[in-house]
Amino acid sequence: MDMNVKKKKLGLKEKYAHMTRGLDWETSYQPMEKVFPQATFEGIKIHDWDKWEDPFRLTMDAYWKYQAEKERKLYAVLDAFAQNNGHLGITDARYLNAVKLFLTGISPLEYVAHRGFAAAGRNFPGVGPRVACLMQSVDEIRHAQTQIHAISNYNKHYDGFHDFKHMLERVWYLSVPKSFFDDAFSAGPFEWMIAIGFSFEYVLTNLLFVPFMSGAAYNGDMATVTFGFSAQSDEARHMTLGLECIKFMLEQDPDNLPIVQKWIDKWAWRGIRVLSLVGMMMDYMLPKRVMSWKEAWEIYFEQNGGALFNDLAKYGIKVPDCLTQCSEDKEHISHQAWATFYQYGGAAAFHTWMPNDEEMDWLSAKYPNTFDKYYRARFTYWRDEAEKGNRFYTNTLPMLCQVCQIPMLFTEPGDPTKICYRESEYEGEKYHTCSDGCKHIFDDEPEKYVQSWLPVHQIYQGNCFPEGTDPTAEGFDPLAAVLDWYHFNNGKDNLDFEGSRDQANFAAWRGMATKNT
Amino acid sequence: MSKVFIAFQTNEDTRPIIEAVLADNPHAVANESPAMVKIDAEGQLVIKRASIEELIGRDFDLQELQINLITISGHLDEDDDEFKLSWLN
Numbered sequence: 122m123d124m125n126v127k128k129k130k131l132g133l134k135e136k137y138a139h140m141t142r143g144l145d146w147e148t149s150y151q152p153m154e155k156v157f158p159q160a161t162f163e164g165i166k167i168h169d170w171d172k173w174e175d176p177f178r179l180t181m182d183a184y185w186k187y188q189a190e191k192e193r194k195l196y197a198v199l200d201a202f203a204q205n206n207g208h209l210g211i212t213d214a215r216y217l218n219a220v221k222l223f224l225t226g227i228s229p230l231e232y233v234a235h236r237g238f239a240a241a242g243r244n245f246p247g248v249g250p251r252v253a254c255l256m257q258s259v260d261e262i263r264h265a266q267t268q269i270h271a272i273s274n275y276n277k278h279y280d281g282f283h284d285f286k287h288m289l290e291r292v293w294y295l296s297v298p299k300s301f302f303d304d305a306f307s308a309g310p311f312e313w314m315i316a317i318g319f320s321f322e323y324v325l326t327n328l329l330f331v332p333f334m335s336g337a338a339y340n341g342d343m344a345t346v347t348f349g350f351s352a353q354s355d356e357a358r359h360m361t362l363g364l365e366c367i368k369f370m371l372e373q374d375p376d377n378l379p380i381v382q383k384w385i386d387k388w389a390w391r392g393i394r395v396l397s398l399v400g401m402m403m404d405y406m407l408p409k410r411v412m413s414w415k416e417a418w419e420i421y422f423e424q425n426g427g428a429l430f431n432d433l434a435k436y437g438i439k440v441p442d443c444l445t446q447c448s449e450d451k452e453h454i455s456h457q458a459w460a461t462f463y464q465y466g467g468a469a470a471f472h473t474w475m476p477n478d479e480e481m482d483w484l485s486a487k488y489p490n491t492f493d494k495y496y497r498a499r500f501t502y503w504r505d506e507a508e509k510g511n512r513f514y515t516n517t518l519p520m521l522c523q524v525c526q527i528p529m530l531f532t533e534p535g536d537p538t539k540i541c542y543r544e545s546e547y548e549g550e551k552y553h554t555c556s557d558g559c560k561h562i563f564d565d566e567p568e569k570y571v572q573s574w575l576p577v578h579q580i581y582q583g584n585c586f587p588e589g590t591d592p593t594a595e596g597f598d599p600l601a602a603v604l605d606w607y608h609f610n611n612g613k614d615n616l617d618f619e620g621s622r623d624q625a626n627f628a629a630w631r632g633m634a635t636k637n638t
Numbered sequence: 639m640s641k642v643f644i645a646f647q648t649n650e651d652t653r654p655i656i657e658a659v660l661a662d663n664p665h666a667v668a669n670e671s672p673a674m675v676k677i678d679a680e681g682q683l684v685i686k687r688a689s690i691e692e693l694i695g696r697d698f699d700l701q702e703l704q705i706n707l708i709t710i711s712g713h714l715d716e717d718d719d720e721f722k723l724s725w726l727n
Contacts, residue, residue, distance in 0.1 A: 133701075133718045176714040179701065187704050194705070327709050331645065331674070338673035344671055350647050350708060357710045364713070411672060425711050428640030432713075432725050 137178035141252050142171065151398070159244040163309040165381075170247025173369050176361055184256050188263065191351050195267055198347040203274050209634050210341045213408035214279075214627035215618050218471040219333075220272060220345060221281045222402060225470060226298045228268040229289045231352075233302040235261035237313055244310040250369075253362050260355040263520050264348075271348040278630070279623050281470045281614040289469060291585065292607050293576035294398070294462075296526045300573065301395050305388075307569075310608070311370065311562035312384050318363030320388035323429070325608075326356050327421040329399050336407045364429075370598040377439050383565075386441040390558035393447060394525040400455035402461065404484065405476065413487035414455045422447070443558040452491040453537055456484075461530045463503065464515040468600065470609050472618035475504035512617055516600065518577045522555035523570050524562050528577075529555055529596055547571055642683050642712030642723040645676040652706045652712070658689035674690055682724035 131139065148156050160167075167415075211217070217407070228431050235258050242254030269285075273580045276282035289295050305316035334349030370377045400414035401630035412420075430440045459473075466473035476484065481500065490595050503513055519528035520542070533541040534557075547567040554560040563570045583592060586602040604611045613622055644659075646652040648670070656675055660666055666679035677683065690698045700721045712723035 133716065177701075177704075177716055179704075183701055191703050331709055335674055350673070351709045354647075354704055354706065357707045358704070360710065361714050424641065425643075428642075428711065428725055431640055435726070459694045638694060 129311055133178050136180055137175070140180040140182075141175070141249050144248050145246075153246065154581065157244060157246045159309050160246050163311050163380065165311045165370055165377050167247070167370075168355055168373055170245075171250035172372070173247050175249060175253050176365065177358055179358065179523075181252070181256070184259075188259075191354060192263070192267075195271075195347055195351045199271055199274070199344060202271075202344045202347075206442070206630075206634060207343050208275055208278055209627075209631050210343065212340045214623050215406065215472070215474060216340045216342065216408050217275060217623060217627075218281075218473075218618070219336075219402045219406040220275060220342065221471040222284060222398065223345070223407070224268065224272045225285045225288050225292070225428075226274070227467050228265055228397060229286060230298055230302050231261050231265035231268065233306060234317060235259075235265060237302070237306045237317060240306070241310045247379060250362075250366070252371045253365075257355075257359055257362060260352075260359070264352040264355070267348045267351060271344040274344055278626065280610060280621070281623075283473075283610075284608040287608050291576070292470065293465075294469065295530075296574065296576050297397055297398065300526045301391055304391065304569075311380075313385040314363065314366045315381065316388045316391070318359065318366050320363075320385065322356060323363040324389060324422070324426055325392045325396060326360065328396055328426065330356060331421065332401060332403060332412055336403060336411045339409045339411050342405055367433065367438075368436075371433075371438070382438060385438065386443065387562050387565075389441045390443040390465065390556075390562065391525065393443070393450075394555075394559070397454045397458045397527065397531075401458040401545040404455040404487075405459040406498075410483065413484075414449045415487060418447075418451045435549050443556075445544040446556070446558070449534060450531070451490055453495070453532065456488070456492065456496040457530050457532065460499065461519075461528060464513065465519075466617060467514040467516075467615055468604065470607070470614045472616065472621050472623065474618040475500050475507065505541065507617065507619070514616075518580060520553060521551045521575045521577050522559050523573055523575070524554050524559035526573065526575060527555060529553070531555055591638075639681045640712075640725040641678050641680055642710075642725060643676055643723045644683060644685075644710045644723060645674050645708040646703075647708060648673055648675055649706060651702075654693040655685070655703065655706075657682045658693055659683070659685050662686050662689050675706075679723075682722065684723075685721040686716055687719050 147153065153163065160559050210353055238254045238258035238261060242258060243249045245254065272282060289299055302317075305313050308316065330349055332354045334346055334353065337345040337349060367381065370381050400418075403410070403412070403414045405418060430438065462469055463473045463475065481492075481497055485497065506513055519530070521528055529540055529542050533539040533543050541555065541556055543554045545554065545560060545563055545567065546572075550571070552563060552567070552571065554563050576585070580599070580603055586592065586599075587606050590602050591597070592599065592602075599610060604615070609615055618624055646656060652675065656668060656677065659677055660668060662685070663679055663683050666677050666683055669676045669678065685700065685703070687698055687700050700716060700718070703721060710723055712725050715722045715724075
């Protein structure tokens with residue numbers, strides 16, 4: 122790019138001051154607290170909104186200019202991808218399943234983030250954060266759109282990409298990321314900023330976008346790399362907004378500290394649970410791997426998050442308690458999550474498989490303390506059985522955690538052979554959670570989490586069959602009815618990668634691309 | 639001392655930027671991964687407009703960095719001449 126840079130009339134700091142201050146007014150027909158009804162109920166005290174400053178000092182005029190440039194770059198790549206059969210350039214058709222999980226599990230959340238930041242911008246009485254939230258809101262809808270546009274090129278050729286919006290509202294594993302954002306959006310604007318702005322954007326987004334997108338580059342997926350990096354170029358600004366928001370709350374009033382600490386503890390744990398899906402993608406779904414989940418965790422969470430918490434210590438912020446458990450969990454969660462999806466491969470809108478010997482050796486080398494000891498024998502057994510024609514699919518439904526909505530698949534701290542669960546009672550009913558972290562969140566706000574829409578409970582209550590289904594009819598197949606209600610093409614979108622239509626088509630088309638027959 | 643970092647997409651726009659950053663920050667280390675370069679530095683990292691302009695032979699606005707930026711860590715302070723990342727302790 123060769124941009125024409127004009128000599129400026131105003132310096133960056135002056136321009137930022139002019140374009141983010143004095144734009145508002147004191148209302149006269151209605152009292153301010155009625156115009157901004159959500160600004161106080163969470164207990165956060167703000168005395169001077171003008172103390173808020175965006176360190177990028179980005180103003181709307183500059184915002185449009187740079188965002189337009191990003192879009193031009195992205196869409197040029199997408200055109201090239203479509204015109205040159207870019208879908209045949211990936212390493213292995215197994216890789217496509219990571220993209221399916223991304224489209225169904227992540228892209229719709231970008232849209233929720235768009236709505237959430239629009240609402241936060243509306244509800245904050247200060248102009249500085251309002252401008253920053255407006256930009257982030259526009260960024261997030263751009264991310265949703267560019268991801269849908271990029272991935273639609275795969276929908277022309279492969280299964281499982283056809284109805285992500287419908288699936289998000291229904292499918293058991295998609296309720297995990299969905300409930301994370303619903304939980305945040307149904308809180309107040311300050312908690313939203315800690316949940317999404319700080320916990321998700323600052324602490325966790327690097328783990329999602331950086332190693333995963335670098336992985337996409339390694340696996341020849343030009344479209345995903347490009348939208349990923351284009352989105353990530355906005356994330357640096359989002360991360361800065363999240364960090365700025367924490368500092369601002371803590372500097373405004375000492376009474377804010379315990380509230381902020383509680384939210385950090387809650388949302389760090391909620392975010393870490395959601396990221397189990399990303400761990401599984403990195404260790405099992407990328408045919409060519411960049412780094413293990415554990416390595417990514419150490420770089421982006423332990424080192425980078427450690428630096429952050431060192432810094433926040435001066436405000437009195439403590440490292441969340443749950444993090445001690447995470448240093449043990451990083452050795453296990455990706456294997457446990459993939460084992461679960463493998464068993465439930467009949468009810469997922471993507472294909473699953475067991476790693477080959479070379480991949481198992483890689484996992485042993487990356488997880489010397491756990492992979493051979495706890496997982497290799499089970500995975501080898503499943504693979505051998507599949508080769509004999511006994512591919513294992515479980516036909517029962519798992520119990521879900523009332524908070525994170527992940528099936529009870531994680532193990533007890535200190536004992537990776539025992540499933541962990543916790544029990545709470547509220548108004549005479551029992552509720553189950555997957556960990557001390559989730560139990561703590563439930564016990565703090567049971568009146569919120571008893572309302573969770575848990576996919577397994579809903580299936581058992583008969584709420585997840587197509588309209589007009591008669592579950593008492595002879596030969597009724599409940600799983601087939603649920604998949605129909607999910608809009609899955611049973612036999613095409615789900616089951617093992619081996620023998621799938623994606624596998625056959627990719628092999629045939631790649632053959633056509635390299636031969637004249 | 640904690641580390642700050644900044645990561646850019648690997649392309650022709652960022653090549654001179656990375657060169658300038660490494661020259662201005664002798665303690666910084668560049669780590670290349672597929673499609674990206676991550677620069678890590680103890681304590682702080684300063685990107686100077688003048689150094690980039692010297693290498694590319696035209697005027698440069700530091701906000702152009704955002705086009706190819708992937709991620710940052712640390713507190714940011716940006717003005718017309720410098721883009722600075724640091725941890726306060």
